[in-house]
Amino acid sequence: MTLPPPGTLPERARSLAKSLGVDLPAHEGGDLVVRTPVTGEAIARLKAQSPADVAGAVERAHAAFLAWRLVPAPRRGEVVRAFGERLRAHKAALGEIVTLEAGKIRSEGLGEVQEIIDICDFAVGLSRQLHGLTIASERPGHRMMETWHPLGVVGVITAFNFPAAVWGWNAALAFVCGDSVVWKPSEKALLTALCCHAIWKTTLAAFPDLPQDIGELVIGGAPAGEALADHPRVPLVSATGSTRMGRLVAPRVAARFGRTILELGGNNAAIVAPSADLDLAVRGIAFSAVGTAGQRCTTLRRLIVHASLRDELLARLKSAYASLPIGSPLEAGTLVGPLIDGAAFEAMQAALMASRSQGATVTGGARREFAGFGEAFYAEPAICEWGEAGEVTRHETFAPILHVIPYRDFDEAVAIQNDVPQGLASSIFTRDLAEAERFVSAAGSDCGIANVNIGPSGAEIGGAFGGEKETGGGRESGSDSWKAYMRRATNTINYSGALPLAQGVKFDIG
Numbered sequence: 050m051t052l053p054p055p056g057t058l059p060e061r062a063r064s065l066a067k068s069l070g071v072d073l074p075a076h077e078g079g080d081l082v083v084r085t086p087v088t089g090e091a092i093a094r095l096k097a098q099s100p101a102d103v104a105g106a107v108e109r110a111h112a113a114f115l116a117w118r119l120v121p122a123p124r125r126g127e128v129v130r131a132f133g134e135r136l137r138a139h140k141a142a143l144g145e146i147v148t149l150e151a152g153k154i155r156s157e158g159l160g161e162v163q164e165i166i167d168i169c170d171f172a173v174g175l176s177r178q179l180h181g182l183t184i185a186s187e188r189p190g191h192r193m194m195e196t197w198h199p200l201g202v203v204g205v206i207t208a209f210n211f212p213a214a215v216w217g218w219n220a221a222l223a224f225v226c227g228d229s230v231v232w233k234p235s236e237k238a239l240l241t242a243l244c245c246h247a248i249w250k251t252t253l254a255a256f257p258d259l260p261q262d263i264g265e266l267v268i269g270g271a272p273a274g275e276a277l278a279d280h281p282r283v284p285l286v287s288a289t290g291s292t293r294m295g296r297l298v299a300p301r302v303a304a305r306f307g308r309t310i311l312e313l314g315g316n317n318a319a320i321v322a323p324s325a326d327l328d329l330a331v332r333g334i335a336f337s338a339v340g341t342a343g344q345r346c347t348t349l350r351r352l353i354v355h356a357s358l359r360d361e362l363l364a365r366l367k368s369a370y371a372s373l374p375i376g377s378p379l380e381a382g383t384l385v386g387p388l389i390d391g392a393a394f395e396a397m398q399a400a401l402m403a404s405r406s407q408g409a410t411v412t413g414g415a416r417r418e419f420a421g422f423g424e425a426f427y428a429e430p431a432i433c434e435w436g437e438a439g440e441v442t443r444h445e446t447f448a449p450i451l452h453v454i455p456y457r458d459f460d461e462a463v464a465i466q467n468d469v470p471q472g473l474a475s476s477i478f479t480r481d482l483a484e485a486e487r488f489v490s491a492a493g494s495d496c497g498i499a500n501v502n503i504g505p506s507g508a509e510i511g512g513a514f515g516g517e518k519e520t521g522g523g524r525e526s527g528s529d530s531w532k533a534y535m536r537r538a539t540n541t542i543n544y545s546g547a548l549p550l551a552q553g554v555k556f557d558i559g
């Protein structure tokens with residue numbers, strides 16, 4: 050497999066961005082380097098915005114919010130529907146940008162755009178369903194109800210690995226909820242952010258009577274993120290990324306009693322039980338462990354396999370791994386694209402070295418080099434075979450490393466699964482109904498996502514997405530996640546003409 054000749058991809062990325070409405074030269078002249086991991090080449094060098102610029106964006110978004118919150122929710126939904134339509138029209142171009150900037154294979158680049166289209170559809174429906182409860186009052190002639198109101202400016206901080214979809218989850222819900230959004234994308238995925246933002250702005254421009262600053266983009270590193278976390282006009286910060294990032298952001302927001310939705314590190318496992326359909330399990334494991342080159346929050350990192358199956362499953366996995374097409378994600382047939390950068394490759398090598406020194410047998414993990422492209426980092430997915438899980442398996446390494454750990458009885462498998470600091474996604478492959486039910490029960494997986502007969506990755510937008518423990522506890526996307534983007538008011542309405550007090554309290558002023 051070869052890579053496209055030097056110069057081709059930067060030119061392609063620039064022309065795609067232009068076709069999507071991005072004025073790249075207006076952002077250039079700084080030191081934030083936009084790269085494609087496909088060849089490692091630089092595409093552009095963008096200017097970072099200052100904390101004062103971030104404050105300006107928040108103020109604009111706040112002013113827009115004051116008008117936007119009064120627009121009827123179904124009308125807000127119309128804008129989100131138009132956005133979804135525009136994304137459908139530009140799906141191929143935006144999907145290719147994701148491929149070029151995040152290194153995802155084509156179907157995953159397109160899938161990422163589809164994920165925003167899906168959440169737009171979901172949010173449009175939601176725009177007519179932001180309903181609260183009516184509650185029986187203990188007082189005669191009184192009624193109690195709950196009203197959900199728009200919250201304000203939502204700060205959205207996203208990671209490189211889902212450079213469009215995670216913003217989409219947050220933005221589509223926030224917009225129908227009547228909030229405005231200030232988005233700080235990863236410095237490693239600025240081009241995708243500029244393209245999404247341009248598509249959003251063009252959509253909104255077709256509604257000239259509506260406030261135009263409800264979706265703002267700020268480009269910058271940690272200082273920009275900190276400015277967003279600290280700003281008193283940002284009642285909610287939704288942050289996706291490493292646990293390290295969450296530890297920096299969360300206390301800052303909490304210090305001013307702001308709210309957070311945190312979606313941080315995962316260390317996701319699959320249990321393979323004796324009754325599992327092994328053909329299905331091998332396919333599910335391969336997608337979850339090596340898809341997106343191991344760079345999903347939901348990537349399968351630990352395989353907890355019944356000792357009786359271990360040798361057979363390992364043999365089948367190794368043979369599947371041996372024939373994995375690794376290379377340019379632009380080529381049809383490729384399944385494993387590049388790591389995001391050299392630092393990711395080094396982190397992978399360090400984790401493999403630690404695995405060896407802690408007693409694992411390691412297969413794979415070598416670099417695949419392409420002559421003339423020293424800055425492109427492709428790696429063979431690795432398998433680490435353990436007798437008993439070593440310390441390194443407790444950490445998330447954002448690379449295709451699968452730790453294989455044997456178990457003997459079901460309780461032990463669940464205990465291994467839960468014995469890590471993170472709690473995002475988990476799964477079990479079994480045809481034993483009782484085992485499946487125990488896995489999803491209160492005494493089973495402690496994760497935010499617990500699946501049966503599919504891997505831990507690749508969730509649909511309809512469910513609430515997020516996890517427990519060091520994953521941060523936030524929920525985004527489907528189900529009733531929208532409630533986090535609104536404020537709840539409890540209203541007691543007295544139509545009795547008298548003033549009875551609750552709990553039988555007497556307070557007669559004569």
Ligand code: UN1
Nearest residue numbers: 211345346347506507508
């Ligand atoms: C992430 O990696 O931050 O469930 C999000 C999945 C995707 C979303 C991943 N739908 O794998």
